[in-house]
Amino acid sequence: MSATETVTVRPARRVGRPLVFISALIVVLGLLFGVPWWTLLSSAAQWPSPVGAAGSVLFGAALLSFPALMFYGHGRRVDWAARIADTTLGVVWVLFVWAILGNVLRLGLAVAGVADPARSRVVAAFTLLVSAVLIGWGYVEAMRVPRVRRVEVVLPRLGRELDGLKVALLTDTHYGPIDRERWSKGVTEVVNTLDADIVCHTGDIADGSVDQRRAQAAPLADIRARDARVYVTGNHEYMGDAQNWLDHMRELGWEPLHNRHVLVRRGGDTLVVAGVDDRTAKSSGRPGHQADLDAALAGTGADLPVLLLAHQPQQIGAAVAAGVDLQISGHTHGGQIWPFHYLVRVDQPTVQGLTRHGERTQLYTSRGTGFWGPPLRVFAPSEITLLTLRSA
Template sequence: MRNEDMTTDRRGEAVDTPPRRSRGRWRRTAIVSAILLLLFGVPWWTLLLAGTAWPTPVVVAGTALFAAAFVALPAMMLVGRGPGRSRPDWLSAAADALLGVAWVLFVWSVLGHVLRLALFLAGVDDPVRGRAVAVTVVAVVAVLLVWGYAEAMRVPRIKSVDIGIAGLCRGLDGLRVAMITDTHYGPIDRARWSAAVVKRVNDLAADVVCHVGDIADGTVDQRLDQAGPLASVEAASARVYVTGNHEYFSEAQGWLDYMESIGWDALHNRHIVVERGGDRLVVAGVDDATAKASGVHGHGANLEAALAGADRTLPVLLLAHQPKQVTHAARAEVDLQISGHTHGGQIWPFNLLVRLEQPVVHGLSRHGDKTQLYTSRGTGFWGPPFRVFAPSEITLLTLRRA
């Protein structure tokens, strides 16, 4: 028996105890199984059994399809996104797509029961009522998935935002900050998309270009073709980058080194100073909020280190991947923090769940007496290749004297 499976009693004698790791594994398995049962069970019941009275072959075929998806999703996620660097990208992409389909189908199956209630109140009986709900749910889901895929894969539109900053000097008035974040270069090859994003950013003729983390899902070697166009980004004064939480799933230091190698300033808890019109702006960056817990040596968000040596009479622009990092920024009286991470929820109504963890899902907000926060919906997408009611963006922030 392994030592970790044993403890000692008061007399110092060894006694058997249930392995903690096994209990934790069973608990996680139970939670995941319950989620999957809901995710697939609600649509299964809504489309096949809730008063629909479909012919038996239809019910059997539909049940078999849901059962196969129920088994396939966790299996593909485990193999496609499990540990190791030799995971097949096609399997990851298939798992992500199935997850997105399941989520949209679940949400609109739940909402379908609102229609079911309305038809009941209107005096429509089953099976007409049940079949009307089933057909409507399938039609809405199909439209949303096609539209959501197109939204995810297109080159993001430009979102322009003017931000007034108290104390901004005249030379910095009108400074243009182009912001991309959450590109998530991953199992779907988006090298051409990446090049098109860079072209659109360059057309903005920005003073500062920022990449605010979650650059890729995978290592530099795996995603080099997709990340390569970032070397061509143009900025009048600076190109700056900070890590997001997904860098810590692969090789955070590798991505910092890569961005430095192509001419970007990797703001690993440090700052630079940008000058325009004779006036100066501190541009600082911190590691992602998950960096310290990741165990990567020398990593962990440290705003004090990032601002060490900075002239605090100057305005400060801070890059921090997660909006919740604004708590530290407000204490330090940072003028403006820019963040990503939320994707605006990516697939509605996931934004409601994101709001449970983050103070803001999207847009400009104020925190404390001085600090403002702009949260981007993100430039790319993570996982499921769909964006439903959460469009991607390339953000152009123009700093104004308040």
């Protein structure tokens, strides 16, 4: 090869990545459906043949149809498919969790000397009974209008004339495939009883377009606040059309805090109410969308207290660096279906409640007003939050 010859090297195609993803998906689905199937229909239980056959057909049909239903339901926005897929996911998750705990019970029964088929039948009955109770209760919890959770937050920099300011927080309403227009009206009625000075919505307003979810979102126009109704985007807006939701919320009379702020004043005291886009906004590729706290706080005095709306608790790092007094967030749903909160905690600094970060900054994370996907809430109740701000 001469010194002037050039060799073009093409980057290696990452052909293995889709294969790894598909393999991991098969393993996850196999465990998710397989563990409950084995626990409930183990041959050691010696169920009559028709019972075992019918159960196996049911689990097999659910497993094979689930990926297609999820694709059409959430990829193509086909609501009937999404309803079936989401419900299947919630039911099988509960069965999976309690099947694992049932098999812990199996070990205890073995130690106690209980033999099969009685041992396997006790485990199956335990798994099925507990799962059925939790699925029924979880559905009621998900579909009900949330209870009000009242929290007092002391902000040392808050002026005396702003002491007692009431902030109502909605988040993760997730208007979606299940029509919850009546539920949305109920939420509005509850918020209006709180006599809030500020009402906030911290994103994930809907799964779907404005046209699809217009009726469910319409009651938001009737929410009352003395000083401001403010809204920021969540990650689910960036799975659809975030700008249309920002525009629509403005049409409903809300103030979209698209990396900007408003001021709330009482006498000589001022509170900065700022909002930023969700942390996924930049990667969505939508022009003009990214979380920009500097822009949101531009023109505000460094000595003024700041209430920040940011969808994800993970955005707290920027808030601490900027000296924000209180960030309010959602996103986690409190885990929604126990024990999913352990997985949420891997990704987020907190799952729910009031926490302190750094010397000045506090973070309140709501468990969410609605639900995503499975119409279930197990040991993670939804909430409408009323934060009362107190000066030192």
